[in-house]
Amino acid sequence: MKFVCNKDDILNEILYSMDFTSQRNSLSITSNVYLETSGGRLIIRATDQKLGFSTEIAVETLQAGKTTVFCEKLLNILRSLPDTKIDFSLEDGMLTIKPEEQNIDFKLRTIGADEFPSLENSESSSYFTIPQKSFTDMANQTMFAISEDETRYFLCGLYLERNASGMNMVATDGRRLSIVERTFEEDLPMFPSIIIPPKFFTELKKLSTDEGMLDLAITENILFAKIGNRTFYTTLIKGQYPNYRRVIPETQTYTCTMRIQDMLDALKRVSLLVENKAKRIFLDISESGVLLTSDESEVGEAKEIIACQYEGPDTKVSLNYTYLVNPLKVMEGEYFSISFTEPTRAMTVKPDSNKDYFHIIMPMQPNA
Template sequence: MEIKINQKEFYNGIQTVRKAVSTNNALPILSGILIKTEKDKLKLVATDLELGIECTVEANILEKGAVVLPATYLANIIRELPKEKLKLKVNSNNNTKIEFKRSQFKINGSPADEFPLLPEIESGINYTLSSAFFKDMINRTKFATSQDESRPFLTGGLLLIENNELKMIATDSYRLAYSNSRLDKEFKNSEVIIPSKTLEELSKLLTSEEEEEIKVVITENQILFNFLNITLISRLIEGQFPSYQQVLPDSSKTEVEIDKNQLLNATKRASLLAKDNSNIIKVELKDNFLIIKSNSPEVGESYEQIKVDQKGENTEIAFNASYLIDVLKVIEEEKVLMNLSGSLNPGVIKEIDNNDYIYIIMPVRSA
C-alpha cells in the first residue's frame, strides 16, 4: 500500500476512530487501527467488539492495500508532524514507513486480515434525525446513567420512539433525566438501551449544525449511526429499563423560579464544604429565599441565600450537590423551575414553559 495524505485530515480521522480502540490486551490486534484503501479514499476502523467506529478520509491512492497500525504510536507520531502532505508506504511484511520532506518514521504493523470486520447492518428499523437535535437529547440525559455494572440495564440510556415522539431517559436510581421531542414525521415504534460509552462518543462526534442529519438503523442487538463521513456501530444493552413513568411527578407542594447561574454557582460553592465525602447540601425554601447550606465538622460550614419567586409552602430537602450541578450545566435557559414536596420526596428541576425536559433528584436523608 502507498498513499499520500494531508496530515491534519489523517490525524482528525485517527482521533475520530481511536475512541473505539480496545484497552484489553487479550486481543492485541484490537489496540490498533485498520487503515485500508477504498476507491479514492482511505478508511480508518477501530473496534473493541462492543463499539466500532469507522471513517473515511480523502487521500491520493498510489497503491491499494491495508494494514493495522498501533493506535497510540500512530496518533502520537502524526500529531507531531507538520501540517503538510505525508506519504505512507507499507511493504509485504506490514512494516509501514511514514515520510515527510527528508524525515521518516517506521512502524511495525499487523496483517489487515487479522482485524475483525465490523458487522454489516443492511436492514432494520431506520430513522433519519437532525444531528443537532439528537446531540442535544444525548447531552441532556447521558450524565445520569449508572456506573454499576451489576445492573447493566442502567448503564445506558433508553431510546424510545412511540406515538410520533422520541424520548431519551437515563437513570442511576438516584436521579433521572428525561428528554422528549415531537417528531415531524411518523416513525416505527422502537425501544432500545444504548451503552453510555456509545452516547458519550456520539456526543463528541455529532455536530451542532441544524442542517446536518444522522441516519439510525436498529436491529435486534445492535444500532448503527451514520453521519458525515463516520459510521458508528454499537451493541445494545439487554434487559428491561425501569418504568420511568411512575417516577415523573404530576404535582408539587412548592414551586420556585430561580436564576440558573446563581443556583449553579451557589451549589458549587456549597459543595466545597459538603458533609464528609458524601457531597450533601441542604436546600431550604423560606419566604421567597432559597437557602443553601453545607458543613463538614472538621473543616467548617457554608450558608448562602438567593432571592427567588416562590409559590407554595416553605420546605427543606437535602441533595447530593453533584447531581444538582450536573443538570444545571446542561440547561441553557436563564431561569429554571424547582418543584419540591417535602424532605422525603424527590425534587424536580424543569425549564420554564417546557415539560419536554424533566430532571428528578432523590432526596438524601441527612441528620
C-alpha cells in the same frame, strides 16, 4: 500497497479511530487500525469489539492493498510530521511512512488485514435521519444521571424509546432521574426500546458538528450512526429497564421558582464546606427566600440565601447538591422551579419555560 495523501486528511481520521481501538493491550489486533486502498480511496476501520468505526478519504492510490498497523504509534508519527503530502508503502510486513521532499523515514510493523475482525453493518434502507444537535442535546440533558453501579448494569446507559411523535431519552441511578420527551418533524420508524452505553455519546460529541443531520439505524443488538463519510456503532446494553414512570409524580402541591445562575453560584460557594461523602446540603424553602446550608463540621459551616417566588409552608429539604448542579449546568433559560409535596418525597426540577425535559430528585431522609 502504496498511496499518497495529505497529512491533515489522514491525521483527522486516525485521531477519531484511536478512540475505537483497544488501548490496554498493544499486542491485540484491536489495538491496530485497518487501512485499505483502491481506486483513489482509503478505507479506515477501528474496533474494540464493542464499538466500531469506519470512514474513507480520497488518496492517490499507486498500488491497491490492505494492512493493519498499531493505531497509537501511527497517530503519534502523523502528529510529528510537517504539513505536506505523505507517501505510504507496504513491503515485507513493514509500513513505510515518508513525507515528500523530507529526510524523514518511519517504518512500522504491521499485522495482516485478514486477522482484523469484521465490523458490524446495517442495510442502508434501515437508517432514519434526525438533526445532530437535537440528539446530542437529549444526551446532554440526561447523561449525568446514568448509574455507575455495574451490578445494576441495565442502569449504566441511556434508555431510548419511541414515543407517539418522536423519542424519549431517560437516565436514572435510582436516586435521580432525567428525561427528555422530544418531538421530531422527521418521519421516524418504529423501533425497539434500547439501552445505549455512554461511550457512544462521548464519541458522537467528538464527531458531531451540531449542524446538519445524523443518520441512525437501530437493530436488536446494535445502534449505528452515520455523519458524512463516517459510520460508527455500539453494541447495546442487555437487560430490562425499570418502569421509570412510576417515580414521576402525577401532581405536586408546591412550586418554588428561582434564577438558575443564583442557585448555581450559591451551590458552588456553600459546597466548599461540604465534608460528608453524601455531598448533603439543606434547602430551607420559605416565602422570604431559599436558605442553603452545609452540614456543620470541624471545618465550619456555610450559609447563603437566594431570592425565590414561593407560596406555601416553610419546608426543609436535604439532598445531594450535585443532583441540582448537574441539571442546572445544562438547563436553558433564566429561571427554574422545584416542585414538591413533602420534603422527603420526589421533587421535580425543570426550567421555568416550555421545554421538553425535566429531572426527578429523591431527597435524603432528615436524619440520614
